Amino acid sequence: MTMLIASWNINSIRTRLDQLISWLQKVSPDVVLLQETKVLDEAFPREFIEDSGYNIAIHGQKSYNGVAILSKYPLEDVQVGFSGQEDPAQARYLEAVTNQVRVASIYVPNGQEVGHDKYLYKLRFLDNLYHHTNTLLTLNEKIILGGDYNIAPFDQDVYDVKKFQDRILASPVERQALRKLTNAGWIDAAAAYQKAHDLNPETFYTWWDYRQGSWEQNRGLRIDHFLVSPQAADCIDKVGVDAETRGNTRPSDHAPVLLTLA
DNA sequence: ATGGTAGGGATCCTA
Numbered sequence: 001m002t003m004l005i006a007s008w009n010i011n012s013i014r015t016r017l018d019q020l021i022s023w024l025q026k027v028s029p030d031v032v033l034l035q036e037t038k039v040l041d042e043a044f045p046r047e048f049i050e051d052s053g054y055n056i057a058i059h060g061q062k063s064y065n066g067v068a069i070l071s072k073y074p075l076e077d078v079q080v081g082f083s084g085q086e087d088p089a090q091a092r093y094l095e096a097v098t099n100q101v102r103v104a105s106i107y108v109p110n111g112q113e114v115g116h117d118k119y120l121y122k123l124r125f126l127d128n129l130y131h132h133t134n135t136l137l138t139l140n141e142k143i144i145l146g147g148d149y150n151i152a153p154f155d156q157d158v159y160d161v162k163k164f165q166d167r168i169l170a171s172p173v174e175r176q177a178l179r180k181l182t183n184a185g186w187i188d189a190a191a192a193y194q195k196a197h198d199l200n201p202e203t204f205y206t207w208w209d210y211r212q213g214s215w216e217q218n219r220g221l222r223i224d225h226f227l228v229s230p231q232a233a234d235c236i237d238k239v240g241v242d243a244e245t246r247g248n249t250r251p252s253d254h255a256p257v258l259l260t261l262a
Numbered sequence: 263a264t265g266g267t268a269g270g271g272a273t274c275c276t277a
Contacts, residue, residue, distance in 0.1 A: 011277085012269055036277085038270065063270050064277090110277050118276090150277090210267040210277095253268075253277085 002237065003099060003261040007033040007146030007224055008245075009107070009207075009254035013068070014038075017045050019248055024052045027242065029258070030072050031098055033105035033146040037066030044068070059094040066091045067107055067147075073099040082132040086124055093129075101232065101261070102136070106147030114171045122150070126177040130184065136229070137185045142261075143229040145186065148207075148254065150223050151178045153188065156201035157222035169223055186227035189259055193239035206241055207254045215246055226259050237262040 006029040010016050013034065024032070032054070037044070041060045049056060049070060057078045060066040069075060079095040081088040095104040106129070111122035136143055152170045155161045164170040182188055190204050205220030214220065228236065237260040246255040 015269065036269095063275085112276080212266055214267095250268090 003031070003101065004029045005031045005033070005101075005103065005144055005146065005226070005259045005261065006242075006256045007035075007105070007148075007226060007259075008256035009035040009148040009224060009252060011036045011252040011254065012038045013066075014043075014045060015250070016252060017048060019245075019251075021048055021052055023245060023256070024049070024054070024070075027256075027258070031101075031103055032068075032070040033103060033144075034068040034070070035066070035105060035107040035148045037068050038063060039066055055098075057094060057096050059091045061089065061091040064090075065107055067094040067105040069094055069096050069098070069103060069105050071096075071098040077102075082129065083135070084128045084131050086121070086128055092125070100142065102139070102141050102143040104143075104145045104147070106145060106149070108147065108149045108151070110150050111168050111174065113168050114166060114173075119168065119174075122174060123177050126174070126181060130177075130181040133181055133186065133227075134184050140231060141229060142232040142235065144232055144259065145227040146225070146257070146259075148224050149178060151175060152221045152223050153178060153182075153191065153225075157204070159202070159205070159219045159221065164221075169221055182227060185230065187230065187233040189226040189228050189233070189236055190222065190239045190241075190257065192233070193236065203243070204241055205243070205255075206257055208246060210253050215251075224254055224257050226257060228259075232261065235261040
């Protein structure tokens with residue numbers, strides 16, 4: 001039995017509810033990890049999503065951030081935020097077990113610009129997350145950490161290396177912070193799949209700026225990732241980006257990332 | 263170096 005897991009920064013679930021519903025019907029993922037829902041829990045549009053056949057776990061706040069997990073299977077052991085999170089009021093982490101796989105929907109802070117207070121907050125968030133994810137590794141479970149990490153790990157994940165070499169989303173210090181977390185024992189599913197099958201890295205971009213026709217010129221970055229435990233990596237069948245969704249009318253600036261577990 | 267676009271919700275903040 002295969003399991004299709006998606007991660008998508010939807011950039012307001014209320015603005016894009018119609019797109020989400022038709023996308024669920026077209027792609028039929030078993031599990032969806034959403035970021036930037038931008039809605040309080042009491043205003044989350046549960047009904048249409050449940051009518052499409054999904055159970056829902058949510059962790060929202062007003063205007064900013066917000067994460068959610070949708071699953072065709074029951075959602076068990078739901079955890080809101082993570083132990084050691086600096087500011088739990090920022091809705092950036094939601095974890096649950098579904099169909100015997102532990103999944104997390106993660107929204108790492110953007111950081112604004114290198115050196116900014118928000119950049120330092122981003123680095124602290126990653127360090128705190130590192131400690132939590134190390135604890136998760138000791139469970140020896142199938143675990144999928146999906147989300148918007150707001151970091152392009154390697155030069156091949158950026159359309160213009162020079163332009164981004166010391167900039168937010170690709171600066172060496174934030175890359176190192178993500179590398180430290182990953183190297184503790186997680187597998188970057190898309191990077192591994194791209195390399196193993198010698199695929200064009202450009203086809204793994206997940207985000208295109210709304211400005212200056214970035215999408216039309218494929219000026220993208222790979223900043224949304226699945227970090228998976230070794231037990232889950234053994235089951236990976238396919239990894240890809242549903243870039244078609246970025247071409248929608250009034251799209252999110254992110255495309256969904258898709259992972260198939262055998 | 264600047265400012266370009268989008269969403270939320272308030273006339274600016276975040277990305």
